[in-house]
Amino acid sequence: MARRILWRLANLVPLLFVISLLVFFISKAGPADPVKDVLSEKMSPEQIEQIRQAYGLDQPAWKQYLHWLRDMFTNGGGISLSVRSPVSGIVFPAFLNTLILGAATTVVAVALGVLIGFVSGIRHGRLIDRAAMLLVQIGSNLPIYWFGLIVIWLTAVQWNWLPPGGMHDLRGDGGFGDLLLHLIAPAFAASLVSMLIIARFVRAAVIESAGSDYIRTYRSQGFGRAAILGKHIGRNILPPIVNTTGLTVGSVITGVVFVETIFSWPGLGSVLLNAIAGSDYPVIQSGILLVATTFVVVNLITDVLLDLLNPRLRHGGA
Amino acid sequence: ADSKPRDGGTLIVGQYQEVTQFDPNRQYSWETWRIDRNIYETLVNEDLSSPTGVPKIVPGLATSWTVSPDATTYTFKLRQGVKFTDGTPFDAQAVQFNVRRFTDPTFQYYDKVSAATMGLVYADLASFKVIDDYTVEYVFKHPFLDYLRQIPNSGNAASGIFSPAALQKYGQDGLADHPVGTGPFKFQERVRGDHTTLVRNPDYWGARPRLDKVIFKPIGDDQSRVAALRSGAVDLISRVPPDSVATLEKAGFSVPENKNVPQIIYYNFNYTNQYLQDKRVRQAIIHAVDRKTLAEKIYKGYAGPATSIINQGNEAYDASAVDYQFDPEAAKKLIADAGYQPGEVKFTILSDTTGQPTAEFIQQQLKAVGIDASVESFEWITYGTRSANLKPTDGINLGEWGYIAPNWVKIAHNYSVVNRGGDKYSDTSAATNSAIEAAAHNPDPAKSKELWQAAAQAWAKDATIFPLISFNRYYAVSPRVGGFVWPQQDHYDLSQIWVAS
C-alpha cells in the first residue's frame, strides 16, 4: 500500500508534464493572441509587435514552452502576459482562496448531504424521505445565477444578516469569524449540487445496507437502532461517501467559477477564466498545474481510502 | 451626503473590473487609473472639483509651464520639496528617468511594453531635456496642442511619475506591485481579485486628504455590485446598471447625472467582411438604427444618443452634428443600391455582455431593413480577445472610449479605421486623413475646435465608424459619502471626499 502511494505520487511528474504540454499547445492553438486583447484594441500594430517581442512571443512555440518551463523552476512561473506581473503572485493567493471556499463547500455538502441522505434512507418511502429528497433536488437545480442573487439580495440587502460577497469585511479586522460569515452563502450555494449527489448516494447505500442480511444479524441480536445505524450502516456506506466526497472536492475546485463571480470571491476560477480568455499561458499553466496536483492528490487519497475501507481490496487486489 | 466634512475614515469603492496594474506606463483601463492617479501624480492636473464644464488644467507636480507658440515645446517648472513616498526626492532627474523608460531604447531601464503603451502620447516626442534640477523640457516633432490635456489623462498612457528608486529596486515587472509615487494616497496592499488598499500619504505636499484609507474592490457582477452598495459593504460603485438607477435613488443613494462625460459607445466595422467593404451597406446600418429610442427606451434615458465620433464632454463636441439620420427607408434603398436582396447581407455583431441589450436592439433594427445579423456576446475579457481577433464573418464590434482632448478624433480614426485597413474602403479617406492631420498639427488654439469638427465630418462621410450612445449615469454613491463630485472626466478626485462616521 505504501509503495502504491509513492508510485502514484511519482506518477504525478509525467502527468503534470503531459498536462503542461497539452495546456501550452492548446492555449497556443486557441483563438486568442495573448497580446491582442482589450488593450490592443487601442494600439497600433507596431506597438503590439513591440509587446510581443518584449515577451518573447515572436519566438517559435517550442522555445516559448522551454522558457516557460525554465521560468517555472526559476521564478515561479514567469510573468503573466495579460496582467504583466509575476504569475506566482497571481495564482497562489487565488488558489488558496479557492481552496478555502472548496473546503467549506465540501464540509457543507458532505455534512448536509450525508445527514439528509441518511435520514431519507432510514425513513425510506415515508413522507420525510420524499420531502427531503424533493428539497435537495430543488435546491441543487436552482440556477446559481438566479439563486445566488436572490440569496445575496435577501440575506445581505433585505435582512442584512450576511455580507453581500467577498472574503472579508474590508472595514473589519478580517478575523476568522469574519471569514466564516463570508463563507456561509457561497459555500452553501456551491455545495448544493454535490449535496444532492451525496444525499442520493447515501440514501441508496443506506437503503441497500439496511436491507442486507448482516444488518438483519445485528438486529437479531437486539442491537439498538442507533448502534446499527451509526456504526454498522454508517461503516458500510462509507465507501460511496468517500468517493463522492473526493469528487466534490474536485468539482468545487474547478466548478466554483460562477459562484466566485456572484459572490465576488477572489478565487482561482476567475483568474483562470481571464487567463484562458487572454491565452495567458503562463498563468493558465501554473493554475492548471496547481489544480491538477490537487486533483491527483485528492483522487489518490480517495482511492487509498476506498481500498482501505474495503477489506477485500486492502492487499491491492487479489 | 449633506453631513459636515470630516477627517478620517475609510471609503470603499466597488469597481466593475479587476484593475490591471499599478505601473503608470503599463497600466490601462479606467478603473485602474481611478486608483493609480491617487498614487502617482502628473506634471499638470485637472481641476475635478466641479461637476460641469471642461476641467481646468491646474498645476500638479509642475508649478508652472510654458508652451511655445508653435505648440511643439513644453517647458515645466517642477514643484520643489516634493518627495516620493519612499523618501526619494522628486526632481528633474526623476522625470527624465520616467521619460527615458518609455522613449529611449539606449536607456538601461528602457521598457518595450511601456514604450508601446505610452506611444499613444509620446510617439512624436523629438527630445527631452533637463534644463536644471527643477526644469524640464519636452519637444515634439509637430505642434501638439492637446499635450497638456493628455498628461493627466485616464485609460492608458497617462503620464504618472513613479519613483526611479522603486523601479530600480523592484524591477520592470515589480513596479506594478510596489507602486511608489507622490500622490495624496500611498499604496498599502493589493490582494488580487479582492481589493487594493491605499492609505493617506502623511507627507503629501497638497491639501491633506480627508480619508485615512481608500479600499477598491472589484465586483464584476453588476447585480452583486449593486447589492454590495445597498448592503453598505461598499460606499461608491461605478457602472450602475441602468435598471438599478431608479431603485437606488428610491433607496436614498445618489446616482449623479452628467451628460458631458468623455465616454462614448460605438461600433467598429470589420473591413475583412465582404459586405461591409461597401460604404453603402455601412451607411445603411447607421441609417437603420434608431439611437434615440435605444437611449430613451432600452437605457431608459440614462444614456444619450451619440451621432458623431466626437463624444460629449470633448472640447470639440458639437451637439448638432449628425452623421446619418434614423431612416429605415434610406437604409433599404442603400442596400438595394449596393446590389443586395433583403436578407442577403449577413454578419455577426460582437459585443460584451453588458452591451448585449444594445446589440440585440441593433439586430432587430437591422432585420427591419433586410440585414441578417447574429449576435455573439462574451464576458468582458473574452470579448477583448475575441474582438481583437476578428473573423471575416464578423461585422461590427463594440467599442467604448472617449476623451476630453479633441485629438481623440485622430486616435479613434487610427484605431478604428487606419489600423484596421479601412482606408481602402472609403472614397474619402485621403480627405479625412489630411483634415485630421491639419487639426492635429495645428498650433492655434482658437482654430482647433473648428478643425477637429471638420475632420470628424470628413470622416463621417463614408461611414467608417458607428457612434452609438453615451451614458449619463455611471456612479452610485452611498449617503454616507460626502463631497463626491462627478466631473466632466472619467475619473474623480478622492482627496477631498469624506465619509460619515
Place this chain on the structure above:
Amino acid sequence: MTTTTAEVRAGAPPRLRRSAAARFVRNREALLGLVVLIVMVGVSVLAPWLAPYDPNAGDPDNVLAPVGSAGHLLGTDDQGRDVLSRLLYGGRGALVVSIVSVAVALLIGTLLGLYGAFAGRRTSGVLMRIIDLMFAFPVILVALSLAAIIHPGPWVLIGTVVFGAVPYVTRIVFAEAKIEREKDYVEAARSLGASEATILRTEVLPNLLSSVVIYGTSLVGVNIVFTASLSALGLGIQPPSPDWGRMISEGAKVLVTGNPGVATFPAIAILLVALAFNWLGDGLRDVLNP
C-alpha cells in the same frame, strides 16, 4: 426425472413479474416525470404555434412589462420581448444539449470506469491518470478551444459537458466496479466462460446501474444550468435565441429591479425538467433493478 418430490407440486407457475413497462407505469413518480418531460418537449416542439409573439421581436415601448400585463402574460424583458414566447421556445437548446450530453457522458464514463476497474493494474493506472488529467483541465478551456474550432453553439456545449462529466462518471463507476469485481458472482461468471467484457457488461453493470442512474439524472438539471453559464460566456447558444439558461443570466439583471419573471420562469422550467429526470431516473432504477 421421475423421483423429484418437488415435482409433485403441480400447476402452471404464475408469471411472477409484470413486464417492465407495466411496472414503470405503476410507478407514479416516474410516470409524472415522464409526463412532465413529454409536455416540455411537446411545448418546445410546438412553440411556433403556441407562442403568442415572435420570441426575438423586441418592443422598445414596452420593456419590462410586469407579469400579468395585458397582452404579455408573463411580462416582457429588457428588450420588450414577450417572456412567455421566449419561455416556450427556450427549452429547445436546453433539452437537446443536456439530454444528449449527459447520455453521451454516461455512456463513455461508464465504459471507461468499468474498463479501468477490470483492466490490468498498469492499464488501469494509465487510464485513471488520464481521467485525473481531464479532471484538472478546466472545462472553460475546452469550451474555448471547441468554440474556436467549431464556432460557438450547441455542439460546443455538448462537447464541453461531456468532457466535464466523463471523469466524474468514470470515477464513480470505477470505484464501485472495483468493489463489485471482488464479489463471488464475478468469479462464478468467469467460471461460466464469460469474457471480461461480458462480465462487465452483463454482470457488473446491472449492479452499478443504480449509481449511474442517480448520477446521470442528477446531472441533467445541473448541466442545463451549466450550459447556460457557458452561453453567458459567449460560447454556447447565441443571443437573441431564446434559451432558458441565457434568459436566466440576462434576466438576473432585472431580477430585483424590473421584471423578476424574466429569470424566474426559465429557472422554474429548468427545475421542472431536472425534477422530472430525477423522478424518471428513480423509476427507471426500480424497473431495471427491482
Place this chain on the structure above:
Amino acid sequence: MTAVLTVDGLHVDFQLPGAVVHAVRGVDLEVGPGEVLALVGESGSGKSVTAAGILGLLPRNARVTAGSIRFQGTELVGLGERQLNVFRGAGIGMIFQDPVTSLDPSFTIGSQLGDTARLHLRVSRNEALEVSRTWLDRVGIGDPDRVLRSYPHELSGGMRQRVMIALAGLSGPKLLIADEPTTALDATVQKQILDLLLGLAGEAGTAVLLITHDFGVVSHTSTRVAVMREGTIVEIGQTGQVLGAPSHPYTRTLIDSVPEIGQRHLQDGHQRRLLGAPPATARVRLSERTEAPRPPTDRPILELHGVTKEFSIGGLGTGRHRSTVRAVSEVSLSVRRGEIFGLIGESGSGKSTLARLSGALLPLTAGSVTFDGTDVGTAGKQGLRDLRRRFQYVFQDAATALNPRIRVGDQIARPLLRLGKATGRREATELTHRALELVGLNAGYADRYPREFSGGQRQRVGIARAIALEPDLLILDEPTSALDVSTQAAIINLLLDLKDELDLTYLFIGHNLAIIDFVCDRIGVMRQGSLVETFPAGELFSTDRQPATRALLDAVLPVRARRREDLLAPSTIKD
C-alpha cells in the same frame, strides 16, 4: 411448565410486484425450556421464513398476515422494533442459514463477536474479546486468534457458519433458533456443535428450534420433530416416533430418502439409485444435440501437481501485520475421465480453495494444474475460456455465487448462449426451464431474483446453471448441503443419470459421508491444506485409513438406532 415459544396459525405472505407468495400458511409450534425441536421439511417449505418471522426479521416485502407468536407469554406479532429488541439476542438468539451474507463484510469477526458480547454481557472490551475467543473455541475453531482478526471473506464456509453460531450463542438466549447450523461442517465439528447445543439445552434450559435436513442430526439432538411442507406443518411428534413410525406419507418419503453409509451407487456392476429408484432409462440430457463421442483416452482429465496457495492478510489499515495463510499446500492429484472423485476433510482444510485453483479462478502460488492435457496456468485468456466451457462449478455459497441483480433465468440462459449450448434465445429459455425442472424447481421461478429464493432453492439454481452446460468436468462444492433429503436424493440421482448419459466427470466436495460414499468412485481426504490420502470409495471403511479420515468417520451420526446394526463397520459407531 409453559412453553418458551408458541407459534399459532402463522401466515406469512410475500408481496412480489404483481404476485403474492404464500410462504407460510398456518404454522403451529411449541418449544419448551430445555427442549430441542427439530424442524425438517422440504426445501422452500417456509422454515426459514417462519424462523425469521419469530424475531420480526422478515424482509420488507413480507407480511405476517395472521397468527400469533408468543415468547415466554409475550405476544411478539405487532411489536415495534424497540420492544422486540428487548427479546432479541438475550431472549431469542438466531443462527441464520446463509453465514456468508449474514456476517458484516466490513468488520472483523472479533469486532462483531465483541460487540455482541459487550451488548449482552456488559463486559469490557478485553473481556469481550476473551468471551469471543472462548466461544470460537467452543465451536471448534482451532486458531481463534487468527479468526478473530479475520474478515468474513477470509474464512472458509464452515468457519463462517461456526462464527454465526458463536454469535448467537454468546448472549445466552432462552430460545435459540438455529437455521441449518451445520450444513457446511464436517462430521466431527458437526457433532461438536450439536453437543454444544444439547449442552445449552441441558444446562441452561435453553429451548432450541433446530432447522435441519440431516436426519442424523435430528435423531442425535432433538426431542421432538416437526415436518413442514408447502407452508404448513404436516406432522409433529416425538423424535423416535416420527422417525420410527412416520404417519404422514411425506415424512415417510423423507425418511426413506436418507442416505445410509455403506451404500454405493455402483456395486458389482449394478447401477443403483437412492430411494430405490432405478437408473434413468429415458434421456435425462438437456440438449437435443448429440455430442460427438469422446475419444477414449487414459489421460486424466484433471491433474494437479504440487498445487499450493497462500493468501496474504493484514497490512496497512487492518491493524495487523502482513502475513500469509497457507490454504492449500503441495497437493498433487489426478482425476480420471468419467470418475466421481470425492473430496472430504475438516472444515477449513482447503477443499474449496483447491477447487477454485483447479479452475484457475484463483492464481496459484506454486504448482501446476492441467486440464485434459492443457496447462491451465499458461493457457492464456482465450485458451482458458475455451477450457471453461468444459468444466463447471457449483459453488459452496449459492447466495453469493448468483448475481443479485439478474433474474436467475437469465443467469442460466446467458452462459448457454455464450458457450454455444443454445443457438437462440428461445432454445436457451427452453433449456433453462428444463434445467430448473430437473432440479425440482418450477420453470416460473426463472423470473425471480436470487434473494427471493430459499437457501435450498438457490443451491439448486446453482446446480441447474452448471448442469445445463453439460460440461466434461463438474466441480460440486457441497452441492446438496442445503437440501432436504428427498430433494437431495433426487439431485444425486439426477447427477448420476447425467453422468451415465454424458460420460461426465465430477469432483465432489462434501461433508455428508453417506452421500460421498454413495456417489464417489474415489475419495481424497484433506487436512490443513494437504491431501493426506486418496483411495477407492469402497475402502472408506478399511482399517488402514489415516487418523484424519477415521476421525471424520467416527463422528457420523446414525439416523435410527435400528439401522445401526446395518452399518458395515459397527465398531466405529459411538453414541
